[in-house]
Amino acid sequence: MKNILCIGAGYVGGPTMAMIAKKCPDYTITVVDINEDRIQKWQSDSLPIYEPGLKPIVDDTLNKNLFFSTDVAGNITKADIIFVSVNTPTKTFGKGAGKAADLQYWEKTARQILLHSKTNKIVVEKSTLPVRTAEAMERILNSHDNGIHFEVLSNPEFLAEGTAIRDLTDPDRVLIGGHSTESGQKAVNELVKIYAHWVQPEKILTTNLWSSELSKLVANAFLSQRISSINTISALCEATEADVEEVSKAIGTDSRIGSKFLNASVGFGGSCFQKDILNMVYLCEYYGLNEVATYWEQVVSINNYQKQRFVTRMIKSMFNTVVDKKIAVLGFAFKADTGDTRESPAIDICKQLLEERASLIISDPKAIRNAKIDLELYLDQIEFEPDPYAAAADAHALAVLTEWEEYKSLDYDRIFDVMIKPAFIFDGRNILDHQRLFDIGFNVYAIGKPELSHL
Secondary structure (H helix, E strand, O other), X not given: OEEEEEEOOOOOHHHHHHHHHHHOOOEEEEEEOOOHHXXXXXXXXXXXXXXOOHHHHHHHHEOOOEEEEOOHHHHHHHOOEEEEOOOOOEOOOOOOOOOOEOOHHHHHHHHHHHHHOOOOEEEEEOOOOOOOHHHHHHHHHOOOOOOOOEEEEEOOOOOOOOOXXXXXXXXXXXEEXXXXXXXXXXXXXXXXXXXXXXXXXXXXEEEOHHHHHHHHHHHHHHHHHHHHHHHHHHHHHHHHOOOHHHHHHHHHOOOOOOOOOOOOOOOOOOOOHHHHHHHHHHHHXXXXXXXXXXHHHHHHHHHHHHHHHHHHHHHHHOOOOOOOOEEEEEOOOOOOOOOOOOOOHHHHHHHHHHHOOOEEEEEOOOOHHHHHHHOHHHHHHEEEOXXXXXXXXXXXXXXXXXXXXXXXXXXXXXXHHXXXXXXXXXXXXXXXXXXXXXXHOOEEEEOOOOOEOOO
């Protein structure tokens, strides 16, 4: 039985290894992390992340062929294949600050692997990394003349939070990049063999290392570009009284374009999109491709513009001031079916409203704990309330910032009765029945749609 190790027990490492454990009972899977609290939660009834369908898989495999541990060194020694799934945030200091990937945790992990390895190993990049990072990893791992050989592969994740288990069960593709050498292809085949337990052969794509690394950045850049593109059109729709959902449907039926990622909203968030675009911008600048860098940087600029535009419309609609007005924020996670708030549009929108001296009460089914961390400098100005009905009491406005399914079926007659009049709804995800809300008495403002106002 071969031993697989994953270093990093976060949103990627935990679910991915749980799925491999479920589908590959002939492998022993261990996930390690230096965060002891996180490791304990993976072994408890309260997992450290919320992902639909994840807990039953962990329960089925835990302590059978799936294990969690803080013993990084000991498990490196035992492992045959090591997945590296550590955090690679955007640099906040020095050269490339604000754009380049901060690789300090990745390098420390590479050096740990080198220090504690006594046998040949396959090392798999699972973290999203700049193109040609594998070259640096190889230099570190093969820097000692100790007879141990490390083969580095790239196997980027393409999971969407909220649907990660579905994405793992039936992926669009599994991408594996390796060298064309004999040892490189042997390592690639070892990884192919794992995924072949449940993924159709035609969905397992093998490339060279650099193509695999770059493909992850490019995929996220293209998806982000589509969101920013439709969001620019939402601004035009509001100005011309067109309906962005009708425009989106019309262009989405074109088979050359397709319908996915054409839902206008307050903007994209999450751990990958902005980070990966800015990483690619930095790479383009590094290679002197300044026009290309400027092109992709605009995708992020439009995303920021969309958040600012949403707040500006709120203020203008509410008689040009929100000072001391209570605004109930429905949803703080960056998307539905996750508690993750990394780069959530709600963070910037709430901060902008607080700067305008609004009084906020934040409600979310899964993300309140993270919201308190993200807004820790403003806690004296914010209330947190899991119950959306309680949050709406005495509020001047509702701002829907996450597309939670439950928000569609709330009793808005009941909510309207307890709000300050005139009552406003700002639907930042276009998930509500706007005409019905208007008929109840709300003044309704949605993304890329004409306002429905009684004023």
